[in-house]
Amino acid sequence: MNDASSTATEQAGTQRRPMLEITGISKRFGTLEVLRDVSLSVGAGEVVVVIGPSGSGKTTLLRCINLLEDYEQGTVTVDGDPIGYQLDARSGKRVRMSEREIAAAREHVGIVFQSYNLFPHMSVLQNIAAAPVRVKGVARARAEARGRDLLAMVGLSDKADEYPARLSGGQQQRVAIARALAMDPKIMLFDEVTSALDPELVGEVLAAMQQLARNGMTMVVVTHEMSFARDIANRIVFMDGGVIVEQGQPEQVFFNPKTERVRLFLKRYNDRYRI
Amino acid sequence: MREFAPLLHGYWYLLRGAEMTLLMAVVAVIPATLLGIAIALLQIFGSRFARAAVVGYLFFIRGIPLLVLLTFTYYLLPLTGIDLPPFWGVVLVLAFYYGAFMSEVFRAGILSLPRAQWDAARSLGMTRRLMLQIVIFPQALRLAAPPFVNLCVNLVKATSLVSIVGLWELTMASREIVERTLAPFQIFLGAAAIYFCICYTLALYGKYLERRVLHGH
Numbered sequence: 001m002n003d004a005s006s007t008a009t010e011q012a013g014t015q016r017r018p019m020l021e022i023t024g025i026s027k028r029f030g031t032l033e034v035l036r037d038v039s040l041s042v043g044a045g046e047v048v049v050v051i052g053p054s055g056s057g058k059t060t061l062l063r064c065i066n067l068l069e070d071y072e073q074g075t076v077t078v079d080g081d082p083i084g085y086q087l088d089a090r091s092g093k094r095v096r097m098s099e100r101e102i103a104a105a106r107e108h109v110g111i112v113f114q115s116y117n118l119f120p121h122m123s124v125l126q127n128i129a130a131a132p133v134r135v136k137g138v139a140r141a142r143a144e145a146r147g148r149d150l151l152a153m154v155g156l157s158d159k160a161d162e163y164p165a166r167l168s169g170g171q172q173q174r175v176a177i178a179r180a181l182a183m184d185p186k187i188m189l190f191d192e193v194t195s196a197l198d199p200e201l202v203g204e205v206l207a208a209m210q211q212l213a214r215n216g217m218t219m220v221v222v223t224h225e226m227s228f229a230r231d232i233a234n235r236i237v238f239m240d241g242g243v244i245v246e247q248g249q250p251e252q253v254f255f256n257p258k259t260e261r262v263r264l265f266l267k268r269y270n271d272r273y274r275i
Numbered sequence: 276m277r278e279f280a281p282l283l284h285g286y287w288y289l290l291r292g293a294e295m296t297l298l299m300a301v302v303a304v305i306p307a308t309l310l311g312i313a314i315a316l317l318q319i320f321g322s323r324f325a326r327a328a329v330v331g332y333l334f335f336i337r338g339i340p341l342l343v344l345l346t347f348t349y350y351l352l353p354l355t356g357i358d359l360p361p362f363w364g365v366v367l368v369l370a371f372y373y374g375a376f377m378s379e380v381f382r383a384g385i386l387s388l389p390r391a392q393w394d395a396a397r398s399l400g401m402t403r404r405l406m407l408q409i410v411i412f413p414q415a416l417r418l419a420a421p422p423f424v425n426l427c428v429n430l431v432k433a434t435s436l437v438s439i440v441g442l443w444e445l446t447m448a449s450r451e452i453v454e455r456t457l458a459p460f461q462i463f464l465g466a467a468a469i470y471f472c473i474c475y476t477l478a479l480y481g482k483y484l485e486r487r488v489l490h491g492h
Binding site for chain 1: 389391392394395396397398399400401402403405409410413414417
């Protein structure tokens with residue numbers, strides 16, 4: 001890890017209790033190294049936005065956190081509890097947790113996908129209440145009441161009984177956010193959640209995320225929306241080639257990047273989107 | 276009209292044969308379906324050994340005509356000392372035979388769901404069993420319904436083969452009447468009409484399911 005990233009980690013890490021600890025994750029697809037010894041610590045209530053070019057490993061890193069992707073080295077803990085792999089106390093070796101334990105650990109990590117991934121055969125409210133009822137054993141009436149509260153929060157109170165196919169992309173994505181929140185996760189992951197949306201629908205989804213950040217949710221956000229990243233982030237993490245190249249406060253990374261790589265990326269980005 | 280007198284005399288006998296045909300089809304389709312689902316799951320989630328065994332079974336079944344399998348089992352069962360009434364022997368063969376084809380239908384249904392559905396279910400902390408139960412099966416079965424009904428139509432028609440091993444059903448009943456009346460054309464026209472009514476009704480239902488799949492919810 002270079003100097004730039006280690007100092008930034010210290011800055012961000014000092015005042016907050018760590019909620020997410022990614023330690024030395026490496027992953028390869030065949031011969032391609034997608035993640036190379038990536039470590040990241042996210043404090044409780046912190047909003048970390050991960051940016052970087054396509055294929056830099058941002059999405060893979062996010063998916064490794066709740067083991068939607070497996071990884072060859074490293075460990076992840078959420079609020080101190082391991083998810084996926086445990087270090088054996090005596091040998092120091094990495095041991096994979098049982099499928100049941102992994103499923104239980106995933107409850108605490110909410111994730112929202114680029115393609116919404118709502119369950120098409122369930123109504124909006126069923127989408128939201130299914131996991132709390134069937135996974136956590138919450139009474140259906142309570143889960144549905146909470147579901148309606150969450151729908152109100154994302155501005156979709158009138159859509160509870162609709163089916164996903166009848167909603168716009170932006171509405172579906174807000175339902176997906178509500179569905180993830182219904183499990184009362186300790187941390188929320190957002191994987192390019194606006195990339196599949198028509199431009200005029202992006203705002204409503206970002207607003208819901210902003211609301212969530214204000215409420216103190218710990219969030220890791222992968223996005224290409226740079227201005228949104230600047231607004232919402234406590235910390236920006238720049239990834240390229242499977243490593244964290246630079247991280248720091250938004251103003252610093254966006255206006256005074258320490259590495260040439262980030263400078264180049266931002267310049268290209270600005271050139272493309274200048275109107 | 277007089278030409279159809281044999282049919283008028285024999286129609287009740289034919290209908291009783293049809294009853295037997297339907298009974299056999301219904302009794303066979305239940306284990307065939309369960310077997311099909313079990314094999315599909317084994318093929319997707321099973322160990323390397325289980326998958327190899329399943330592939331061998333499918334290979335075997337697909338390569339043999341049903342008529343040969345029925346006849347073979349008819350002669351083989353007594354030799355193995357298994358004392359099974361012919362009806363159940365036939366049901367067994369039909370179940371194993373159609374179970375193989377049904378497994379393909381269910382497997383295709385399950386695999387045609389986007390991976391993202393699995394991701395979403397897993398991310399909510401669902402175990403595999405729960406995922407299958409509330410996310411995957413409800414969607415996969417809907418997709419599999421039209422080809423499933425198509426197989427059911429095939430199964431109904433295939434029951435006509437079992438008369439070869441002496442089981443009494445619609446085709447056998449027709450042959451018996453023909454032997455007495457010497458009016459094969461009329462009688463088999465009646466039998467064909469009955470088969471057609473059963474299968475066409477099923478096919479219409481399949482079409483209805485297909486429309487529902489295509490037009491979503």
